[in-house]
Amino acid sequence: MSNIKEDQANFTNGFYLETHKRWEKFSNWIHCICVVTFDLELGQALESIYPPHVTLTKQETLNICYLAFPDSNSGCMGDTNFIVRLQSCPSKAVLSNVHTAYNSKCPPALQINPAYYWGYVYFRQVKDIKLPRGYFQKSVVILSRLPFNNLFTKIISVIAPEYFDNGNLSLEAACYNIDQWPTPVPGLTLSLPLLGSVFQTFIPHQRNSTSLILQLAGLNEVATSSENQIQASVEDLNLFDIFQPVLSHIDMLWELVITAEPLIVMASSPNHCSLMVLALTRIISPLKFCADHRTYFTIHDSDFKQFTNKVHGTPPVILGVTNPFFAKTLHHWPHTVRLGEDYGQYQKYKLKKNGNSKIFDSTPGVYSSYKPFLQKDKTMIKNLISGINTKRPFEVQSALLKKHLLELTHSFMIPLERYIASLMPLLKNISPFRAAPTPLPFNPDDFFAMLETAGPQLTTGIKGDWVGLYKKFFRSPNFNGWFNNRYTELALKLQALQLQALSDADLKLWVQGKPEVEIVDMVLKIKNKIKKCEQHDIPVSHTIKEQLEQRLQDIISSLPDDLKNILQTS
Incomplete structure (x- = not known):
């Protein structure tokens, strides 16, 4: 407790001194820590928030309060961990510089979406005859932009019990510790001190996103632990453990997710439904799931009417629910x-046709009338089921399942990646004296024509209507998200190539015989391009930037002194 008291004193003394700057490191990791309690008159209510300068809108507060408790039908006694995802206020949907840099380097599945918060909940419900309702009911919630489901679940499992034992003092100490953490940078192993322990974690880098089987399965990058060290990968979903009941339908679920079909996960506890929703969004890795998804959703959520409206059709959302009312x-x-x-x-869930009977049928299963475009991989499924019978370790089973899903996604995406690479204009069209060309438009007919010789058949033996699946994918948010990202990358690459050509050009020769107005225009253009390099993260080297500065001086030096002085100071 001595360390906690010391940290709490630092928390109190430093709070009023440069508040926003003081908590800059804290906000790189966590938005705030909330304590939600049950009030006899108000119901679930926000009791406190740390650091105290953080403000939440009325709607954010309501959503957090309702999501912080399991549904009354769940009957969760003792301690329960689960994960929620909720919308943030539109005015707050802006990335900080640190988070922008993080997004540019992390794998797509771990990117921050500024429109949402992640909530890592630790709920305690125990009998207490001293209280009016006879129960102690309270939750501690970490609210963060970062989708680190494993790391923050372990962190809240340290913070919450300490809070229940020692009260506000421990939360203040935890906040002070977190405000000392290093910046979250992909590709680095980080040490995060917290309440006498040190969490060691590794944030994957996008250059290794195709090896997520290793990176997300465990801490292969983290050193051996010592007595006070806790190893925690940022994400650690045992896909086999989660998908055991639906193994025989895994390929169909992959199709539903990659085409962003509306999907409900119904479970008896928020822990089970949140893990299943998370696993479903990761089933198409390394492709990013770009549709909305709520790992745990209640009837009190502000989006309830939108999702239950029958007039406008079902939105492309994955919802995790526990209330039978859904x-x-x-x-x-x-x-x-x-x-x-x-x-x-392990149990084999049956596939049941959807219909009104679903309302009354409460038996476990997959309810859908979907007809898959592709044949299922029966050999892979048999191998996994055989592993259950031979008691093959879950980690191995999960790695095998991830490998299958990764290969399936790669087979689907490789033709798309090849096609989009063909949209790059030829290098001969790039001139140092003209604006950078734009990538060619996406033409589905051209893509389908290419499939005959460079389709998924080159990388997988799975047969089926691949063209039909691609057509459905093109109408989904997943395609829009992937294409917009890749098209932007191509456009930035073309700008970088144009800047390289400009940095190599002999501008001393070019200025000869040119009117002053044209030379000044070129100076302003180069200055603007250098500025864009800094603002838009155009992928050019430091050497090219230096060469551009030199080309700028080459041009300016050819001008009269009065004009030279104006351009050098502007």
């Missing part, structure tokens, strides 16, 4: 995964 209100949704009470043990 079976009635969302019965028009086309796909449902209903998890059983014994979730986590």
